[in-house]
Amino acid sequence: MNEPETMHKKINPARRHSYHRPKNISHSNKNIIGRTRHPLQAKRPPLRNEEKRGSSIPPIEKDIIRIIPFGGVEEVGKNMTAFEYGDDIIVVDAGIYFPGDETPGVDYVIPDTTYLEERKSKIRGLFITHAHLDHIGAIPYVQEKLGNPPIYARKLSAAFIQKRQSEFLHLPKLDMRIVEREEKIKVGSLTVSFFAVTHTIPEAMGLIIGTPHGNIIHSGDLKIDHKDGEPLSFEVEEFTKIGNENNLCLLTDSTNVDRPGFGFPEREVHENLRKIIKETKGRLIIGTFASLLERIIYIINTAEELGKKVVIDGRSMKVNIEIARELGLLKKGLKSIIPITEMENHPPENVIILATGAQGDAYAVLMRVANKQHKYIKINNHDTIILSSSIIPGNERGVQKLKDNLSRQGAKILHYAIADVHSSGHAYKDEAAWIIKMLNPKFFIPIHGYHYMLRVHKAIAESQGLSDKNIVIPDNGMIVEIDGQKQTISQLKKRAPAGIVMVDALGQGNVKDVVVRDRKALATDGMFVIVAVIDIKTGKVRKSPDIISRGFVYLKESQDLLNQTRLLVKKTTENAVGEMHPINFDYVKNSLRETIGKFLYQQTKKRPIILPVILEV
Numbered sequence: 001m002n003e004p005e006t007m008h009k010k011i012n013p014a015r016r017h018s019y020h021r022p023k024n025i026s027h028s029n030k031n032i033i034g035r036t037r038h039p040l041q042a043k044r045p046p047l048r049n050e051e052k053r054g055s056s057i058p059p060i061e062k063d064i065i066r067i068i069p070f071g072g073v074e075e076v077g078k079n080m081t082a083f084e085y086g087d088d089i090i091v092v093d094a095g096i097y098f099p100g101d102e103t104p105g106v107d108y109v110i111p112d113t114t115y116l117e118e119r120k121s122k123i124r125g126l127f128i129t130h131a132h133l134d135h136i137g138a139i140p141y142v143q144e145k146l147g148n149p150p151i152y153a154r155k156l157s158a159a160f161i162q163k164r165q166s167e168f169l170h171l172p173k174l175d176m177r178i179v180e181r182e183e184k185i186k187v188g189s190l191t192v193s194f195f196a197v198t199h200t201i202p203e204a205m206g207l208i209i210g211t212p213h214g215n216i217i218h219s220g221d222l223k224i225d226h227k228d229g230e231p232l233s234f235e236v237e238e239f240t241k242i243g244n245e246n247n248l249c250l251l252t253d254s255t256n257v258d259r260p261g262f263g264f265p266e267r268e269v270h271e272n273l274r275k276i277i278k279e280t281k282g283r284l285i286i287g288t289f290a291s292l293l294e295r296i297i298y299i300i301n302t303a304e305e306l307g308k309k310v311v312i313d314g315r316s317m318k319v320n321i322e323i324a325r326e327l328g329l330l331k332k333g334l335k336s337i338i339p340i341t342e343m344e345n346h347p348p349e350n351v352i353i354l355a356t357g358a359q360g361d362a363y364a365v366l367m368r369v370a371n372k373q374h375k376y377i378k379i380n381n382h383d384t385i386i387l388s389s390s391i392i393p394g395n396e397r398g399v400q401k402l403k404d405n406l407s408r409q410g411a412k413i414l415h416y417a418i419a420d421v422h423s424s425g426h427a428y429k430d431e432a433a434w435i436i437k438m439l440n441p442k443f444f445i446p447i448h449g450y451h452y453m454l455r456v457h458k459a460i461a462e463s464q465g466l467s468d469k470n471i472v473i474p475d476n477g478m479i480v481e482i483d484g485q486k487q488t489i490s491q492l493k494k495r496a497p498a499g500i501v502m503v504d505a506l507g508q509g510n511v512k513d514v515v516v517r518d519r520k521a522l523a524t525d526g527m528f529v530i531v532a533v534i535d536i537k538t539g540k541v542r543k544s545p546d547i548i549s550r551g552f553v554y555l556k557e558s559q560d561l562l563n564q565t566r567l568l569v570k571k572t573t574e575n576a577v578g579e580m581h582p583i584n585f586d587y588v589k590n591s592l593r594e595t596i597g598k599f600l601y602q603q604t605k606k607r608p609i610i611l612p613v614i615l616e617v
């Protein structure tokens with residue numbers, strides 16, 4: 001995906017530090033799970049009837065090209081598609097998806113790769129379109145299962161992949177092959193070449209897979225750079241060149257195709273940001289996604305040019321900028337980036353803070369600033385804050401609270417709805433139509449989007465002259481077959497397994513495993529419910545908090561522990577509430593889980609499941 005936006009869908013950071021896990025399995029053990037073969041690890045969700053494993057799927061026949069999405073359709077995220085011809089399979093992307101409330105305790109969802117594992121001797125390579133996590137995030141989890149095939153990627157994508165891999169110490173070294181733009185790679189009976197596309201991260205690529213029956217184009221995530229709806233000449237040249245080939249099939253990004261017209265071009269976002277950077281009188285704080293690397297690079301280079309100083313805060317932001325720096329994507333000998341501790345040595349109108357957390361994520365920089373809990377950044381009424389992102393569905397309340405708390409402290413806030421300070425990285429309807437018209441494929445498969453988006457994309461393809469019988473709307477695991485001789489497209493009745501595989505600190509499991517894990521934690525360490533009543537006017541905890549526990553310690557005999565815990569609950573709650581108004585309850589609960597969890601573990605060496613209940617009066 002995708003959407004850098006979705007990349008940052010709010011995950012509850014407390015979950016990773018929560019005390020839900022069985023004793024002796026700490027957060028830092030994440031790295032070694034793959035090796036330890038946790039019993040939960042290898043299990044998969046039950047297969048649908050038609051998804052019987054392995055041999056029930058007939059072997060591929062002569063002149064057939066199989067296309068199988070294992071993720072990225074029926075959803076936005078966990079993109080992965082396989083292309084099979086004769087004895088060869090190539091895989092494009094291996095992404096993750098950030099789960100929502102429906103899967104508590106789960107960090108990521110990755111594609112089900114059973115079909116590929118059963119044919120891993122045929123896999124010739126994993127090709128990467130670009131460095132967003134919904135395209136590369138699953139690599140550490142699937143690469144071994146696929147038999148460690150070579151990974152083909154551009155330099156920046158390779159750097160991001162290696163950086164992520166370095167967090168998984170036990171995994172074997174990747175067979176990374178860096179490719180140049182427009183390089184043509186021969187893999188078995190297929191060829192693959194890369195072409196540049198416009199997205200939100202440098203070196204985003206589409207792929208042209210050459211088969212004896214014509215080209216299959218997989219665009220990756222893309223949009224079209226344009227001026228007032230006229231694609232710029234470099235786009236026209238690129239697409240004209242590719243369009244002149246024999247294009248058998250096109251698979252392309254559906255994320256934004258239900259939005260009318262052309263999207264707002266990033267170039268104009270840059271121009272607007274430049275104007276704001278130049279003209280803002282006080283200190284400027286820019287909150288954005290770390291994955292919007294092109295914009296971040298632009299902001300830093302602009303600051304350098306205008307003689308301003310940039311403070312970078314937030315882990316993902318720092319890591320991404322470091323990679324960009326190493327690869328020379330930022331100007332050489334940069335003087336503008338300064339450590340946060342030196343911020344006070346410069347006049348505020350000369351300082352720009354680049355920060356994470358524009359989605360109201362509980363533990364990201366902006367939320368800590370808003371909650372007055374940031375060590376260095378305190379808001380005053382000369383500050384201007386730009387939220388340079390859209391709001392991911394589901395995060396509206398978090399963002400609202402963020403804006404409330406920041407503006408209450410006097411900051412002026414600019415966001416995408418009142419100024420053009422954000423644009424998405426995915427083609428809108430008219431861009432999608434233009435792409436199909438220029439590439440002129442015989443067959444069309446919409447990908448990267450929920451089912452509805454794929455349907456909308458199909459209608460767009462039909463408006464460009466493709467007929468219904470030449471378009472397949474895929475589901476995850478659907479085996480689409482193009483017959484190169486007969487020039488037809490169809491789908492098999494049998495499907496490849498495409499259940500969701502979840503990843504958490506313990507490795508991989510499925511929903512049931514999560515339940516099992518919680519039950520184990522309950523069985524060994526019990527549960528601990530905290531009920532605190534907050535007076536909304538004063539921010540103070542009323543009365544002594546109530547504590548209910550089961551299976552943890554016998555409370556009647558633990559009065560000291562109980563009293564100390566009550567005091568700590570009161571203090572932690574009041575600290576977390578601070579002067580927040582309105583109160584962000586998720587934040588308060590996370591603080592309680594964290595602090596009380598640590599305290600109870602110190603006192604008892606147990607990690608009960610902690611359930612904070614906050615009531616307001």
Ligand SMILES: [Zn+2]
Pocket residue numbers: 001002003004130132199221425
């Ligand atoms: Zn992307």
